[in-house]
Structures are given as C-alpha cells and as structure tokens.
Amino acid sequence: MLIRVLLFGAYREWAGAGELGLDVPEGITVADLTETLRARIHGLDRLPARPVVAVNRAYSDSAKVLLEDDEVALLPPVAGG
Amino acid sequence: MLLTITRDRIDPHALLDAVQRDEHGAALLFLGNVRNHNDGRSVIAVRYEAYAEMAEAVLREIAREAIRLPAEGAGGTPRDGAHAPTVAVVHRVGELAVGEASIGIAVAAPHRDEAYRVSRYIIEEVKRRLPVWKQERYQGGLESWLPGAVPSAGGNSG
Numbered sequence: 001m002l003i004r005v006l007l008f009g010a011y012r013e014w015a016g017a018g019e020l021g022l023d024v025p026e027g028i029t030v031a032d033l034t035e036t037l038r039a040r041i042h043g044l045d046r047l048p049a050r051p052v053v054a055v056n057r058a059y060s061d062s063a064k065v066l067l068e069d070d071e072v073a074l075l076p077p078v079a080g081g
Numbered sequence: 082m083l084l085t086i087t088r089d090r091i092d093p094h095a096l097l098d099a100v101q102r103d104e105h106g107a108a109l110l111f112l113g114n115v116r117n118h119n120d121g122r123s124v125i126a127v128r129y130e131a132y133a134e135m136a137e138a139v140l141r142e143i144a145r146e147a148i149r150l151p152a153e154g155a156g157g158t159p160r161d162g163a164h165a166p167t168v169a170v171v172h173r174v175g176e177l178a179v180g181e182a183s184i185g186i187a188v189a190a191p192h193r194d195e196a197y198r199v200s201r202y203i204i205e206e207v208k209r210r211l212p213v214w215k216q217e218r219y220q221g222g223l224e225s226w227l228p229g230a231v232p233s234a235g236g237n238s239g
Contacts, residue, residue, distance in 0.1 A: 006132065008130060008132055008212070008214055009130055009214035009216075009226055010214075010226045012130075052231055052232055054132070054135055054212065057132075057134055057135035057138050058135075058138070059210070059232055059233065059234045060234055061234035073132055073135065073212075075132065075212055075232075076214060076226065076229065077228060077229035077230055077231050078208075078209075078210060078211060078212055078213060078214065078229045078230050078231075078232060079213065079214055079215040079226075079227040079228070079229030079230070080129070080131070080136075080172060080183075080184070080207050080208065080211040080212075080213030080214075080215070081113050081172075081183070081184050081204060081207050081208045081211070081213075
C-alpha cells in the first residue's frame with residue numbers, strides 16, 4: 001500500500017526532499033515505517049530511533065498501525081514561538 | 082477565532098481587534114520577536130518552517146484548552162458564553178529579520194488575572210508542541226536548526 005511521508009526541518013534537509021511516497025506492506029506500524037526509512041532513504045539513517053511522528057496531523061505513538069493513504073509526518077523537536 | 086500560520090507580517094492591531102468584546106475589561110498582547118543574539122552568537126536572520134495544516138489544528142486545540150482554564154475567583158470553574166476569554170494567535174513562517182515578530186498572541190478577558198494566565202498558557206504550549214522549526218543564520222554565513230521540545234503522543238498531556 002502507498003503511504004505519503006512528509007519531512008520537516010533538519011529531517012527534510014537530510015533526505016533532500018520534503019515529501020516521499022513509499023510502498024509498504026499492509027499492517028505496518030509507525031515504528032516499522034521509521035525503521036524502513038532509516039534503512040531505505042539516504043540521509044535518514046541519521047534519524048533518532050524513535051522520532052516524533054504525526055499521523056493525519058495528530059501526534060501518534062510508535063505502535064500505531066498505518067492505513068493506505070495515511071499522511072505520516074516525521075517531526076524534529078519543535079522550536080516555535 | 083483568529084488562529085493561523087502566515088507568511089505575512091504580524092499586525093498587532095488586527096490581533097487586538099479580533100479579541101475585543103464589551104464584556105472584557107482586560108486585553109493583552111504578547112509578541113515574540115527575533116533577537117540579534119542567541120547562545121553568544123550574532124543572529125542576522127531567522128527562518129521559520131511549519132507543518133501548517135497540523136499547526137493550525139494544534140493552535141485550535143491549545144486555544145480551546147486555554148479558554149477553559151478555571152477562572153480564579155469564579156468558583157474555580159471555567160467561564161462560558163460572553164464571559165469566556167477570547168484569543169487570537171498568529172505564527173509567522175519564512176525569512177524574518179531581527180526585530181520582526183514571529184508570534185503574536187492576543188487575549189481578552191473580563192479581568193486581568195485570567196488574561197495573563199491564558200496568554201502564558203498559550204505561549205508555553207506553543208513552545209512545547211506547535212509543529213514549527215526555527216533556523217538561525219549567523220554573522221559569517223553559518224546556519225543551524227535550533228534544538229527544541231519533544232512533544233508527546235496525544236500532544237495535550239499538560
């Protein structure tokens with residue numbers, strides 16, 4: 001199934017792209033997906049083991065199972081204000 | 082409620098106008114401005130990046146929580162209806178020069194205590210969980226992403 005992955009801040013620079021389309025197995029969790037990104041995407045091997053992830057624009061925990069067409073975002077530590 | 086991420090300059094008057102009600106005797110404006118120094122380095126510009134769609138959702142969540150903070154002197158229960166505090170928050174993205182505002186928070190409430198508490202709650206929660214990133218540019222051409230806060234899943238444990 002196809003997952004859309006958004007990258008921000010330093011993570012976007014490491015990957016050299018703000019958005020990736022990824023074909024992943026059904027039933028994949030957030031933790032599995034971050035492992036896949038670390039292994040498959042050049043530059044993202046620097047990701048922390050448990051980066052902050054948002055699924056469909058809400059903070060998510062690493063055990064969440066992803067569904068087709070989910071919007072997944074990898075978020076570096078936030079520094080707004 | 083005015084709760085947005087914008088590339089435009091922040092207009093403090095528009096923020097204050099957005100919160101003013103006849104029931105409210107206190108109005109507060111907080112501006113976060115770009116400083117010319119950080120950690121001993123000379124900052125010449127700052128770039129903010131946001132996950133805008135999510136950031137606006139998080140701003141709505143923070144604002145909802147803030148206006149429901151128990152009002153001291155009102156029996157400890159949140160005010161409602163016309164007496165509930167009103168808030169407006171704008172966070173800017175893109176390239177900002179020293180002295181420009183990156184965030185503006187306006188709060189109005191019947192009394193000052195509430196206005197101060199609501200304003201303080203909003204800026205602290207923004208720092209804790211708004212999906213926005215900041216890159217500083219220094220004298221000499223170097224750039225760096227600022228270390229930040231790690232939001233927890235669910236986002237609103239505070």
